[in-house]
Amino acid sequence: MTEARPRIWVSQPLFPDVVGRLREYFDVVETAQVTRHAPAQIAAALAACDGALVTLNDRIGAPEVAGAPRLRAIANVGVGYNNLDIAALTDAGILATNTPDVLTETTADFGFALMMAAARRITEAERWLRDGQWRQWSFETMLGMDLHRATLGILGMGRIGQGIARRAAGFDMRVLYHNRSRLPESLERECRAGYVDFDTLLAQADHLLLVLPYSPQVHHLIDAAALAKMKPTATLTNIARGGIVDEDALADALGSGRLAAAGLDVYEGEPAVNPRLLALRNVVLTPHIASGSLATRRAMVALAVDNLTAALGVGPDAGRPPTPINAAALAQAKPGLKRGA
Template identity: 50%
Template sequence: MSRVVVTGRIPEAAIEKLRAEHDVDAWSGPESIGREELLRRVAGADAIVSLLTERVDAELLDAAGPQLKVVANVAVGYDNIDVSACTARGVVATNTPGVLTDATADIAFGLILMATRRLGEGERLIRSGEAWKWGMFFLLGSSLQGKTLGVVGMGGIGQATARRAKAFGMEIVYQSRSEIDPTITAELNARRVDLDELLAVSDVVSLHCPYGPATHHLIGAEQLAAMKSSAFLVNTARGPIVDEDALATALRDRTIAGAGLDVYEQEPRVHPGLLELDNVALLPHLGSATVETRTAMAMLAADNALAVLSGEQPPAPIA
């Protein structure tokens, strides 16, 4: 039996699947595991099932030892994993794409509605106990029908968000590093543009690109200034894709109309400038937070680990 270390709490069904074949050391504490404890626990591991809260770097890989075969990340994003360090040590790195597509797209579109229709402001007003009265100009928002959604990163989640937008009567433009299946663009009646044009024509910009050096602060002061003053920015990808200092300033100065965020530059810290503003909807990284999705993610991560330990190709290797 191989030794599998699970770095955080995951659904029990995935733990049971791993335990059926291997010796499993699963962290069960109420909070994220501390770094020193993590380095101690991974020693001698053949497989590590990691959460996005853990940094998988050369230090961690060396602490595990040369017998380590696989790091199975329970996330579609893998900016917490030094993939090149894994490759150099012959360690297979995997992730969990596909199974969280619809859940994350639901949150993205939920944030679009929250931002454009000022739902967060309305909910806070009711809970505050302040007096209010219906009126023709009370908490007016913006409609979506006939407006343009700009999707930055037209992978699975971007496509699923675009489908939801089309159902609401929106036009779709997108920016992507590569061409997508023409049947999808035809289905969505979507037009590929560069980022500059996307920012200029979109009424809502939704971010779905992976995070890395090329996308760090992809959206900063210059890009926000290029957007319509009536436009909204939504981010359900990774926090550092957006320069939060610049975003807070743009929202305060009404350079753009509003924003919806599920991810942050320094999670779980939220930029204090954002907390002071009413024209931004803020969620605590809920993109994949459904029972069904988190279970599917954990089960796919377990399948990835089990495949590598059996000498087989994992279902979802990181290219």
């Protein structure tokens, strides 16, 4: 009798031709339409699976994997993974992977574009034009803030932050950054960036761009006190995670003129957006699309497929997934999984 093949759950519709590569080794159960799965639905889907391909929409922790004795690997399509409880997965012997690097340049492109849109009031101006207000034009209509030769502050100087710093060179911007650890001097020179402490970054940035990973330690790091240290002519752009910014404090600052403008691609309660932000004219809002080019999204799914295939012990990189998050889980064998092929 033919031995049953490992089973994979794909939590959201993804590129069928890319996901189809999994069928060489696995039985694949795909979700037909975009779904916000309840925790019980995720637990039920994982119960009889050996692996899963999931997105940031899918929150997975101890309760979701408790009834999944065969589950060995979860491949997250995204560089961030605050949707996964890594400690719980490691305790359960489940490897988690993510998709860094392949989205760096696309995300840096978007971060710079969103910053420009906020600074130059692009979406506000488009709404004004579409509403038929152009007849009210004056020489002071829709005046924004320059980027060229302005000071760019980058909070979080990983790959994406460095990509944004390189783009800033074309605008002759002065680049300051703050990070958990300082970059090597050679990399600072390459990025034309200077390290400063957090308060100095807030005080000197004409445009502050957030690119740091989310953790409980940085929850509401940008709060009322932080915003009060920024220039009233400054802009804030967030392409990191929504929970880093206290959205009510941001709405207060934008509404009172304490801050000139903001560009947001991420939100604390997404897909819900704080209604106070929706009501403001001086904030550019986009639906978490910083990595959203066709080529990059396909590359992200392809990397997740490679991770999952390797983590389950098959394919050319069997046992060596390219981008593990909790590599220690690889050493923990689980019953019911045939690892070799």
